[in-house]
């Protein structure tokens with residue numbers, strides 16, 4: 001549970017070449033402790049790049065990132081990983097498919113316990129079993145099953161547990177239900193809401209689902225061409241319907257389409 005400040009984030013990929021791409025364009029955001037942001041935007045809008053910037057996957061051209069009062073702009077990505085949990089569309093990213101569920105959980109847990117992976121004791125095992133039982137997926141009896149053998153939904157649920165077991169300061173979800181069938185996606189989304197609420201996590205979730213973007217979380221952002229073009233929260237957000245959000249989305253992202261048309265025409 002922590003606040004996050006993004007100050008003037010700027011990133012151009014392949015600068016000075018014909019492929020130069022401004023992926024983040026002066027992104028500034030104040031995210032309060034306990035905020036749950038849903039992030040929308042067309043393909044290529046810069047959503048995943050924003051997450052990668054927060055995770056320290058590349059050097060920014062400009063800008064500052066402050067997590068829980070600490071300037072992490074120059075912190076190496078593996079050191080940020082202690083404080084930031086993340087989940088991707090592909091359930092296998094971020095987990096070790098050849099290790100068992102229990103081993104994966106133990107590995108994730110050592111981040112918090114700051115002790116050796118091999119020191120996981122019986123009490124920890126019992127704790128993992130309790131957590132898995134709460135998922136209601138029958139995984140508590142399959143702790144010795146290799147992660148790679150689980151179904152997509154089971155893996156995402158287990159991955160969610162792993163991403164949050166060390167109580168991260170920030171949880172980043174990049175379309176984490178997009179590869180699941182609708183019923184399973186709904187289950188994993190419900191689980192996400194529960195875990196975020198129970199652990200009072202500060203969370204950002206990328207989705208292409210307008211309904212989920214409004215129903216889940218506390219604040220909705222839209223990105224376009226590397227910028228945040230819409231930011232709604234509170235009563236304004238509560239009063240929004242999905243068709244209204246869709247219309248705002250189209251209006252706010254129209255600019256780039258018109259620009260493209262102007263360039264072409």
Ligand SMILES: Nc1ncnc2c1ncn2[C@@H]1O[C@H](COP(=O)(O)OP(=O)(O)OP(=O)(O)O)[C@@H](O)[C@H]1O
Nearest residue numbers: 013014021023041042043044045046047048049050
């Ligand atoms: N490592 C990279 N090198 C070069 N270009 C990149 C790199 N990462 C992202 N880009 C470009 O930056 C832009 C933003 O990409 P990004 O992946 O952030 O989009 P996105 O909003 O997550 O889209 P999607 O909804 O398709 O996942 C795209 O034009 C992409 O091609």
Ligand SMILES: [Mg+2]
Nearest residue numbers: 047048049174
């Ligand atoms: Mg993306």
